[in-house]
Amino acid sequence: MPKNTRQMRLTERHVGYLQPHNPTEEMPPPPAGMRAATPDDHIRTTTELLGPTRDHDEVWIFAYGSLIWKPACDFVEMRTGLVRGWHRAFCLGWNNRFRGSDANPGLMLALDRGGACNGVLYRLPPGQIDECMTKLLEREMGWLPSPFPPRWVNARSGDRTIRALTFCMDRNSGRYVSGLSVEAIADVLATAVGSRGSMAEYLHATVQHLEDIGIHDPHLWQLQSLVADRIEAAYEADR
Template sequence: MSTTPRQMRLTARHVAYLQPAETVEALPPPPDGMREATLADHAATIETLFDGPDHHDETWVFAYGSLIWKPACDYVEMRTGLLHGWHRAFCLGWNTRFRGSEDNPGLMLALDRGGACKGALYRLPPDRRDECLIKLFEREMGWMPTAFPPRWVRVRAGERIVRALTFCIDRNSGRYVSGLSDDQIADVLARATGTRGSMAEYLHATVDHLEQMGIHDPHLWRLQHLVAERIEAAYEADR
């Protein structure tokens, strides 16, 4: 028997209130204390990650946030996967450029320790591994030092255990944000907008694509409801 799909409260209508007139994909100048990453940085990261006896005939990337709905590079296979020991959280702050500003900084998703996380696994084309990884790192690690460096994790995909690269928060980076309530996080996500769009758009796209994949994240589901409430109160109260 078919079931009725869940209807998100946060919709494109809500997102439209916060969208800038135009978005800019180019990397803005780095914040104080950081620098723009170079090709040499990314090449060194690849060398470090693939230094060892495991030749990595297959290279998988585990996506838990925007990489689900906007992959940074080509891939030849996609699966859903379950990662134990880490959970997705709005713990990467404070974003004052991409999806936030100095007045209303944003909070981005990263993997934090504890719990579990369902997401997407992408297998990179083996003959273009380094090219794809550089595109991925340019997207996720445009500035150095990074607050969520890539690391190897083991992800269950059906009957298989897949070794995959993903991005986990460095709690000592100075950009780690914890201890916020759902209401406090929703306050941030309902206001922040930057050069690449709004946090409301980021949340909407992530929840929508997870649901399409058959993945229900109760925490993000509650957040999308709270963010929609706040946007309605701010933009539709007099209607």
């Protein structure tokens, strides 16, 4: 697969202006109305998804955001795929811990209904399904109830249709954010910083890795340019 040669406007220089506050990987206390997930919760969710006998020949994960550049667990095969009926969107809000603060909350990617999404398919190691599922759920479902619960989708990859697990936005969740203009989203991504880094870093890593594997997302491409403009205006205007 040929690597794209487009040059991003948003660079590591821009990202470097936005440093994390009190950097840590530890899970903070859950927000009001949510609770920390337990190991039993993850076992229960895995059983609901895979069945008590775990008799799936293959278990695939469809990644559309940070799982592309920071997989939660081991995998034995990677390929690109297209999921129809869902699209990648900054619709999961508001994050005031990991990549945002109370003053400037972050807005994360999730799959929202409609359209289509190109992403990455990871096949889990056959002998480590439960272990990998636990790591995945610890990463994506640390708090319950989840605003973007796991579900099965069909991904087209080459001449195959692969049944894969992914995380889709629950529009009934209080954390669903919609109706923002691309300029308003860029304002958020250019300013939000939390304990694990900035939204600019999250956007940069996602777009860069998508481009590296030959996936061009026009919406994210527009956002990265707008975010670079905003960061330059804030930090380089007087240079």
